[in-house]
Amino acid sequence: MQLVQQPTNEKEALTLAKTLLDQGANISVGLGQVNKNNFKGLGLTLEKAFDPCTNLTASSKVLTNCYERAVTRKGEGQAALQAAFSCYYSNNFTRGFVKEGEDRPSYLMHIASNSEKLRPVPAIEFKPTDIKEIDPQKKGETQPAAQPAEALEGAKPEVKPEAKQVRNPEKERAMSWDVLGDFN
Numbered sequence: 292m293q294l295v296q297q298p299t300n301e302k303e304a305l306t307l308a309k310t311l312l313d314q315g316a317n318i319s320v321g322l323g324q325v326n327k328n329n330f331k332g333l334g335l336t337l338e339k340a341f342d343p344c345t346n347l348t349a350s351s352k353v354l355t356n357c358y359e360r361a362v363t364r365k366g367e368g369q370a371a372l373q374a375a376f377s378c379y380y381s382n383n384f385t386r387g388f389v390k391e392g393e394d395r396p397s398y399l400m401h402i403a404s405n406s407e408k409l410r411p412v413p414a415i416e417f418k419p420t421d422i423k424e425i426d427p428q429k430k431g432e433t434q435p436a437a438q439p440a441e442a443l444e445g446a447k448p449e450v451k452p453e454a455k456q457v458r459n460p461e462k463e464r465a466m467s468w469d470v471l472g473d474f475n
Contacts, residue, residue, distance in 0.1 A: 305337065
């Protein structure tokens with residue numbers, strides 16, 4: 292089923308999701324796009340799956356499980372990670388590599404393309420033993436970053452007053468689940 296218009300708020304999204312489930316559709320919901328087939332094993336209801344924190348926690352469990360299963364077939368590393376993302380997308384290790392159409396890339400290609408945008412951000416390689424935590428009593432002694440992120444060069448273009456756009460928080464919230472940018 293191709294949606295003509297995406298829901299614009301949580302109530303509409305829940306109503307649509309319930310309708311689709313009643314029609315036997317295979318749906319994934321929330322920021323992490325958790326599939327309905329994972330709800331029972333994760334202790335989710337449809338309503339809980341729309342909560343951002345609950346959804347991201349659930350999605351991390353699904354991806355971790357997929358990676359652990361992929362490691363048994365591919366060994367540790369990138370091949371297992373690719374298979375895990377395919378599993379996360381489709382519950383199998385190969386479907387995520389299949390192009391979505393003549394002009395549409397595969398799920399794995401989406402991930403690879405989007406990860407290219409994050410190249411300036413290094414991979415997390417530090418361990419808990421590398422962290423030197425600050426006692427809560429001394430937290431006032433911490434030094435702020437030299438500049439807020441918005442002030443860093445290239446962070447955000449300056450918006451002139453006449454070109455300033457009115458924010459639509461409702462629309463931003465409605466589209467926040469679209470992590471791959473398919474519905475912009």
